[in-house]
Amino acid sequence: MRIYFGKIGLFLKADNNLGKAVQNLTKSYDRKIINESEIDKVKQNILNEIEILNQKYYRCKKIYAYWWVNKISNDWVLTFAKKFCTFNFLLQFDIIK
Numbered sequence: 411m412r413i414y415f416g417k418i419g420l421f422l423k424a425d426n427n428l429g430k431a432v433q434n435l436t437k438s439y440d441r442k443i444i445n446e447s448e449i450d451k452v453k454q455n456i457l458n459e460i461e462i463l464n465q466k467y468y469r470c471k472k473i474y475a476y477w478w479v480n481k482i483s484n485d486w487v488l489t490f491a492k493k494f495c496t497f498n499f500l501l502q503f504d505i506i507k
Contacts, residue, residue, distance in 0.1 A: 411445065411446050412445075412505050413443060413445060413446065413505070413506050414443070414444045414445075414446070414486065414503040414504065414505060414506065415441070415442070415443055415444075415503065415504045415505075415506045416442040416443075416444065416501060416502070416503050417440060417441065417501075417503075417504060418437065418440045418501060418502075419487070419501065419502045426467070426470045426471075427470060428463060428464065428466075428467035428470035428471075428473060429470070429473070431463045431466070431467065432460060432463055432473055432475075432490065435456070435459055435460065435463065436488075436501045439452075439456070439501055440501075443506075444503065449486065449503065452503075453477055453486065453488075456475070456488065456501070457477075460473060460475045473490050473491070474490070474491045475488055475489070475490050475491075476488070476491070480502075483504070483505065484505055485502055485503060485504045485505060486502070486503040487501075487502045487503075488501040488502070
């Protein structure tokens with residue numbers, strides 16, 4: 411069974427309240443250990459929470475989030491974007507076992 415370790419990969423200053431809220435959400439998963447059986451649920455919960463924040467801060471530009479797999483290490487990476495440009499922070503779940 412794989413175990414994942416959450417870590418923040420990159421952070422720059424958030425430009426509005428939505429960005430700050432998403433950063434705080436992302437920080438809440440930093441240094442968390444997640445079992446393989448729970449990783450899909452956690453990933454979906456994060457996307458759902460980001461959508462709720464988008465609705466709460468509807469006057470801010472919507473943040474789009476997507477998961478992708480690092481092909482070299484098989485780690486899950488969450489990247490954020492506003493329209494067509496990559497956003498300013500990411501969350502990564504590294505395989506530690």
